[in-house]
Amino acid sequence: MSSNIVLTVDVREGTGTGAARAARREDLVPGVLYGGKLDPVAINLRGNEVRKALLTGNFISSMMELDHEGKRQQVIARDVQFHPVSDQVMHVDLFRVDEDTKINVEVAVRFVNESDSPGMKRGGVLNVVRHSVELVVPAGNIPDAIEADLTGLDIGDSVHISAIKLPEGAKPAIADRDFTVATLQGSRAVLTADEEEGADVAADAVEATEQKSDED
Known part of the structure; x- marks a missing residue:
């Protein structure tokens, strides 16, 4: 930039x-x-x-x-x-x-399309592991930020650096692993609702079994 x-x-x-x-x-x-x-x-x-x-x-x-x-x-x-x-x-x-000189810079991560994330719609919480990422990038092509797309992400999913489109000529300074940028976690309210739903399903199964036993 x-x-x-x-x-x-x-x-x-x-x-x-x-x-x-x-x-x-x-x-x-x-x-x-x-x-x-x-x-x-x-x-x-x-x-x-x-x-x-x-x-x-x-x-x-x-x-x-x-x-x-x-x-x-x-x-x-x-x-x-x-x-x-x-x-x-x-x-x-x-x-x-000059324009082509490769330099290491910290670039902010911007998270987009939260409304298209099923996990966020359910009340999930975005846990940002890295608010910025160090890139090796040409001096003439330094971005203001890189965008992490949350489309389709559900609770338990993660955003890795490989899922983020980088500017032409740029690469992560950390090259030995596909590191995590953010995770989508369930809030306590969501987890409680899931637990209650699981308990209801289990109770229905027990009731159905008992009814079958009575009929026999």
Whole structure:
């Protein structure tokens, strides 16, 4: 997923705590740019641009562009550090990418078609094992979310990663098993109703047997 975010970047001459503090006093966000075939570079970003980008909700794990003196570089934000009290952005780690660069990202799982699930209609409860899934995906094709379809699921059924359609070129980071994303469990009310139904069936069977014995 491309976020259409463009950040102005300058190379930071000094490194270390002192240089970082000086940058913040000027409303700059210190960071590091790394990855690809080039060496890591200490950078400064415009504080107002970073804050605006964060408000979009697409800053982390979305492809953005850096603008350095008119030259553009595609990047992914890999880490953002905040001040524990003021929530000021303290540092940003950016990773160089292109459209086909494979990266690991956490992608949210969205559950759809609950109304088409017999188990949910009976009052079942969706137990979400994983609210997000780590995928290996091309940087230019990062999804906002992946969808788990609950159509046809009854109580006792599970949703595994193999049942979820992934974006083209994407695969689960966990590759050695078909892991569970969610299960559909019965609520206490449903289980009690099932138990009562089972008891009624058993009682009817006993009554029928007794009637047959009396007739004999």
